[in-house]
Amino acid sequence: MGVRRSAAMIAGTKLAPTVGSGYVRIVLDRAIDGIGPLRSAAASADTKLVDAGGDVEKAFGGLLRMHTSLAGVQGFVTNIGGLATAALAVPANVAGVTIVQCHLVAGVAHLRGYDLEDPRVRNAILACMLGEDAVAALVKSHRLPSSPMALATSPVHDPVLDTTLSKEVTAELVGRTAGRRAVTLIGRRVPFLGGAVGGSSDAWATWQIGTYAGQELKDRRRH
Numbered sequence: 001m002g003v004r005r006s007a008a009m010i011a012g013t014k015l016a017p018t019v020g021s022g023y024v025r026i027v028l029d030r031a032i033d034g035i036g037p038l039r040s041a042a043a044s045a046d047t048k049l050v051d052a053g054g055d056v057e058k059a060f061g062g063l064l065r066m067h068t069s070l071a072g073v074q075g076f077v078t079n080i081g082g083l084a085t086a087a088l089a090v091p092a093n094v095a096g097v098t099i100v101q102c103h104l105v106a107g108v109a110h111l112r113g114y115d116l117e118d119p120r121v122r123n124a125i126l127a128c129m130l131g132e133d134a135v136a137a138l139v140k141s142h143r144l145p146s147s148p149m150a151l152a153t154s155p156v157h158d159p160v161l162d163t164t165l166s167k168e169v170t171a172e173l174v175g176r177t178a179g180r181r182a183v184t185l186i187g188r189r190v191p192f193l194g195g196a197v198g199g200s201s202d203a204w205a206t207w208q209i210g211t212y213a214g215q216e217l218k219d220r221r222r223h
Contacts, residue, residue, distance in 0.1 A: 022166070023170070024098070024126065024166045024169050024170050025162075025166055027098045027099055027102055028102050028106075028122060028125065028126065030099060031098075031099050031100075031102035031103040031106055032102070032103075032106045032116050032122075035099065038099070038103060041102075041103050041106035041107045041109075041110060041116065042106075042107070042110045042116060044063070044066075044103070044107055045059065045063060045107035045108075045110045045111045046110075048060075048062040048063050048066070048107075048111075049111060056111050056112070056219060056221075059111055060108060060111055060214055063104060063107045063108060063111070063210070064104070064207065064210040064211070064214070067100055067101070067103065067104035067107075067206055067210060068203050068206050068207045068210070069203070070100045070206075071097055071100045071101065071202040071203045071205070071206035072200060072202060072203035072206075097202045097205070097206065098129075100202075100206060101129055101205075101206050101209050101210075102125065102129065104206065104209070104210045104213070105125045105128045105129060105209065105210065105213040105217075106125055108210065108213045108214055108217055109121055109124070109125060109152070109213070109217050112217045112218065112219045112220060112221070113219060113220035113221035114152055114217065114220060118152075118157075119157045119162070120151060120152055120153070120154055120157050121152045123151050123152075123157075123161055123162065123165055124148040124149070124151040124152035124216075124217065125148075125213075126165040126166070126169050127144065127147070127148040127151055127165060128148045128209060128212055128213040128216060128217070129169050129172075129209060130168060130169060130172050131172075131205075131208060131209055131212060132208075132212045134168075134172055135147065135148065138168060143164065143168070144161075144164070144165075144168070145158075145161070147216060148213070148216040148217065149216045149217060149218060152217065153220075
């Protein structure tokens, strides 16, 4: 599983009382349907498609850039408090970046011709949230049956997989955030430096997840 992922799992376990695995599904629903000023994933993707003149790949690039910027902004906002607010900033940051990343991956799935109401597609979205390395490790250990693309196009929906993915995504995201806070603890002594580090880190993670989703979720409308 690797040292980095093991550390993330430990951190995720310690923060489990604060952020439960059930919240992942709630956030996924909110990201797909839209919440506050954030429109539904399908509506945002369709707007980018219109802006791109109907070119799906250009629209994908626009979605990726927009969400990377959003992740950077929310990462900065939830990290500017310094050491005094570190305990509160972790769950806020997890929720914020999860919504942005779920919204991005769902938008990619919509652009590529997947039905966002399909539970198989929703599981594929969550699998993309784990990132390429984590998915490979889970498949190798038989905790995940296959890649996000295979999950989205599987013949039947496996309800057991819903719970497995919710737990894995929660542990990965919370652990990823907590691990970064531990590494950047010195930076947090200067509030705005901590915000800059958090924002850039969230932006980079979102770019990676969006790119991975783009590689995995092949365009079904071409077939």
